[in-house]
Amino acid sequence: MKLNLLAAATLVLAPVSALAAAPSPVGTWEVNLAGADQGIAYVTFEEDRDFTAYGVSAKSAGVFTLSGTWAVDDKGVLTGSYTETIDGQDVTGTIQGKVTAKKVSGKITATNGNFSFAGTPEKDTQDLSGTWTGIAVLGKLRLPEIYQISATETPHLYQLSGFGVSPTGGEFEINGLALAGSKGKVRIFALSEYPWAETPGATTLSGKVNAATTKGSLKGFESTGQVIKVSLRR
Known part of the structure; x- marks a missing residue:
């Protein structure tokens, strides 16, 4: 009898427990x-x-x-x-x-x-801070670039600054932001003051970076629609 009462009580209480665990x-x-x-x-x-x-x-x-x-x-x-x-x-x-x-x-x-x-x-993400070098491939151009990446007060968000070297026009400045995701995912927005353009080149990039092995590979587009690829080293 006690066992039957206990079973009945369990059935009555089960929906309440399920509701509490919504x-x-x-x-x-x-x-x-x-x-x-x-x-x-x-x-x-x-x-x-x-x-x-x-x-x-x-x-x-x-x-x-x-x-x-x-x-x-x-x-x-x-x-x-x-x-x-x-x-x-x-x-x-x-x-x-x-x-x-x-x-x-x-x-x-x-x-x-x-x-x-x-x-x-949300998980902890890798620390991207430090100096990175890159080769940006933009059409037929291969542009050596150097970036300084610094953490901001916002979790996972980094400030990016640096410069690149154009074989046709000298150095150009780069400024932007990088957002780190889990499993090495990265999203970047950057503005490049290309010497051959009247307005800065706006670049969006995504890919993966491994801070432990100090390598990364990114791909994206310029504001003109042109594809750009960047390989990274630190």
Whole structure:
């Protein structure tokens, strides 16, 4: 009889326990974006149902930021809306997704396009600080470059400065930002004061860097649409 009562109590309490264990996105997540834009973002969900984010993408021309509100039901269905500042413009969007203890994913519908996202809880990322050398291949040009990368107060975000040497026009200055992701992923936006161009060349790059072996390989595009590849050494 006591065993039957105990079993019945367990069945009654099970839904309450399941409800108490409803998934929550509270905390910081590393999120990869795809679709109308591609990039890395760090998204922080707060207990008060607000969330903020910052990241670097192919179209951000630096760091983009956003803030919004979120909700999640007992099945882990995530919804929200936000306002984002990207490349000097404000855009709005809505999110529809799913959250578990180890993953957040879903779709974004925004005034600047449709996106998909997938993220995992924030992890420590490698330290990119230091002096790096690179060979940038831009069309038929091979440009030796040197970069000084320094950590900023924002986690995972680095300031990049340096110079390159053009075989046709001497030295040119480089300035930009790098955002480190897990597993060696890196996103970079840089401006290069090319001596042959009237306006700076805006470059977006993505790839992988291994700070331990001091090597990296990046690929991206100039603002003109021209492909650029960069091999790195430290």
